[in-house]
Amino acid sequence: MNNLQRLWANGSVQFGVVVLGAMICVALLAPFLGTVDPSAMDSNFINKAVGVSGQFALLDGSTVPHTFWLGTDSFGRDLYSRVVYGTRVSLWVGACTAVLALVLGGGMGMLAGYFRTVDAVLMRFMDGLMAIPAILLAIALVAALGATISTVVVAIAIPEVPRVTRLVRSLVLSLREEPFVEAARALATPTHIILFRHILPNALAPLIVQGTFVAASAVLTEAILSFLGLGLPPDIPTWGNIMAEGRVQFSQYPGNVLYPALFLVPTVLAVNLLGDGLRDVLDPKFARRGT
Numbered sequence: 001m002n003n004l005q006r007l008w009a010n011g012s013v014q015f016g017v018v019v020l021g022a023m024i025c026v027a028l029l030a031p032f033l034g035t036v037d038p039s040a041m042d043s044n045f046i047n048k049a050v051g052v053s054g055q056f057a058l059l060d061g062s063t064v065p066h067t068f069w070l071g072t073d074s075f076g077r078d079l080y081s082r083v084v085y086g087t088r089v090s091l092w093v094g095a096c097t098a099v100l101a102l103v104l105g106g107g108m109g110m111l112a113g114y115f116r117t118v119d120a121v122l123m124r125f126m127d128g129l130m131a132i133p134a135i136l137l138a139i140a141l142v143a144a145l146g147a148t149i150s151t152v153v154v155a156i157a158i159p160e161v162p163r164v165t166r167l168v169r170s171l172v173l174s175l176r177e178e179p180f181v182e183a184a185r186a187l188a189t190p191t192h193i194i195l196f197r198h199i200l201p202n203a204l205a206p207l208i209v210q211g212t213f214v215a216a217s218a219v220l221t222e223a224i225l226s227f228l229g230l231g232l233p234p235d236i237p238t239w240g241n242i243m244a245e246g247r248v249q250f251s252q253y254p255g256n257v258l259y260p261a262l263f264l265v266p267t268v269l270a271v272n273l274l275g276d277g278l279r280d281v282l283d284p285k286f287a288r289r290g291t
Contacts, residue, residue, distance in 0.1 A: 020271060030084050051068070079242070085237045
């Protein structure tokens with residue numbers, strides 16, 4: 001049984017792929033699945049129940065017949081459209097954060113693992129960053145940089161960089177002693193070629209696995225920041241923003257918090273399960289046990 005077959009044979013991985021694939025489809029098709037503009041407000045439809053219909057006012061002043069499949073929030077906005085468009089923002093933040101953390105952490109990890117002088121300085125700085133709780137560091141960075149999608153991505157990625165750096169460093173420390181790397185050095189191969197042609201491909205599999213965990217953590221952290229009022233501006237629909245606006249009236253209208261949570265929880269779970277499956281398949285020890 002090859003790696004792909006063994007991966008798909010895992011029920012948790014199947015769940016992760018199906019749920020994550022569905023969420024990605026929702027994000028890509030948001031303009032078609034969203035029934036109205038998520039920012040449109042109508043004071044005649046404040047905190048309406050699921051299934052209520054009526055003439056809904058759009059941002060251009062016109063009205064359209066509309067059915068609120070998930071009801072409305074305290075500003076008279078369609079919850080269904082906001083949750084659908086929120087999928088786009090939340091997944092985008094998770095993907096961009098993972099890519100940024102892997103690029104920065106991977107690059108610094110290779111330098112620290114290959115050059116001992118760089119290692120002594122860089123890893124002490126990474127240790128200092130890891131001493132700060134990730135959520136507190138993210139809150140401080142958002143407060144300093146301002147709340148936009150790009151700054152939130154940076155603020156969430158920075159606390160993840162030390163973890164990626166330490167992972168890659170440990171891989172490079174072992175790979176640099178391998179015969180194929182020593183042979184490349186003996187042939188006077190330039191350092192950048194050794195790093196990117198010989199070492200990086202052998203460290204890529206653990207990096208991909210780590211990227212899935214970073215993405216899941218980023219989606220959850222963005223929701224936490226928005227829920228605390230420290231994330232993206234309220235006019236940008238994200239799952240965290242929707243829950244933050246609904247928490248004030250949670251006892252009367254729990255759906256304003258529960259509906260976005262029903263998207264957030266399975267998404268984070270799916271990404272984590274996918275990462276677990278990739279780790280199990282790409283781990284040589286597990287591979288030997290499965291044969």
